Amino acid sequence: MKHIPVLLHETVSALALSPNSTVVDATLGGGGHGREILRLLGPKGTYVGIDADPTALANVSLPTEGARIILVNENFRNIKSVVTEHQLQPDAIIADLGWRTDQFEEGGKGFSFHNDEPLLMTFGDPSKHLFTADDVVxxxxxxxxxDIIRGYGEERFAGRVAKAIVTAREQGRIKTARALADIIAAAVPSFGRPSKIHPATRTFQAIRIAVNDELGALQEFLKEGFSALAQNGRFAIISFHSLEDRIVKRFWNEQITSGQAIRLHKKPIVADDDERTTNPRSRSAKLRVIEKI
Incomplete structure (x- = not known):
């Protein structure tokens, strides 16, 4: 399935780019936002695409003419070292905290509970992570x-799920995403199941967040990204669940309260009805943008 970028035009428009802008796309992914950004940049502009997943850099398709393009295989928490190495000061930074469709469907790392894939759930090389989903489970x-299922997944039946996992692994190691999903589905009572998502969704989210230290990485990225941003530069974040959005909102408010930034929109921008219909994953997306002063 082709990945469709969320809030594409709203996000790029909010960056207020000029042909000479330097833009850091901290979540390159499938290049959806990148292609739209590059359409607005001229020969003196610079586009930096960062992604922790090396397959994103290998598979992305971007225009070969126009702005200078720099692609970097790195976690976005290290944005400061990336821009310092290339002697850049970004005029705009964007991050889409969602996942590419192919990462779930074709990644082979156990992100999808529909597939018999090994339990890894790592952004990049599993050997570079302290632990994998297999270790957690x-x-x-x-x-x-x-604690992680309740805290990172906001799963109301975290206790039942954790107990079911521990009981199941006594019979043998839990090796695949589908096996784990079946265990979780059996543990979540039918009366407590959300109507639109698989009962394993929240637990898989929790394990993925723990494996990749996603919330810690986001906090570091916000701090280092804002520090690197040029005066009058814009910082745009698209979040998809409350834990991420809460961190972004809190950081934005801190910069605004301290007089270092201004809020460009009173409320987060969300997808309109047409986008929600054509791209269901946009339903939970929230775009927040600030300008550094």
């Missing part, structure tokens, strides 16, 4: 599992 204690 098969080695972490019941209390630790419950």
């Amino acid at each position: 098969n080695e972490w204690g019941e209390e630790s599992l419950r």
Whole structure:
């Protein structure tokens, strides 16, 4: 399935780019936002695409003429080192915190609960991570599992799910995403299941966040990205769940309260009815933008 970027025109428009702008796209992904950005940049403009997943850089298709293009395989938490290495000061920074469709459907790392894939859930090379989803599921204690499932997944039945995982692994190691999903589905009572998502969705989210330290990386990215941003530069973030959005909102408010930034929109921008219909993943997307002063 082709990945469709969310809030594409709203996001790029909010960056207020000129042909000579330097733009950091901190989540290159499939290049959807990148192609639209490059359409607005001239030969003196610079586009930096960052992604922790090396397959994104290998597979992305971007225009070969026009602005200078720099692609970097790196976690966006290290944005400061990326711009310092290339001696750049961004006029705009964008990050889409969602996931590419192909990462779930074709990644082979256990992100999708529909596939018999190994439990990895790492953005990049599993060997560069402290632990994988397999370690979390098969080695972490019941209390630790419950805490991350409740805290990162906001799963109301975290205790039941954690207990079911621990009980199941006593019979043998849980090796695949589908096996884990079946265990979770059996643990979540039918009366407590959300109507529009798989009962394993929240637990998979929690494990993925823990494996990749997503919230810690986001906090570091916001701090280092804002520090690197040029005066009058714009910083745009698209979030998809409340944990991310809460961190972004809090950081934005801190910069505004301290007199370092201004809010460009009173409320976050969300997808209109047409986009929600054609691209269902946009339903939970929120775009927040600030300008550094």
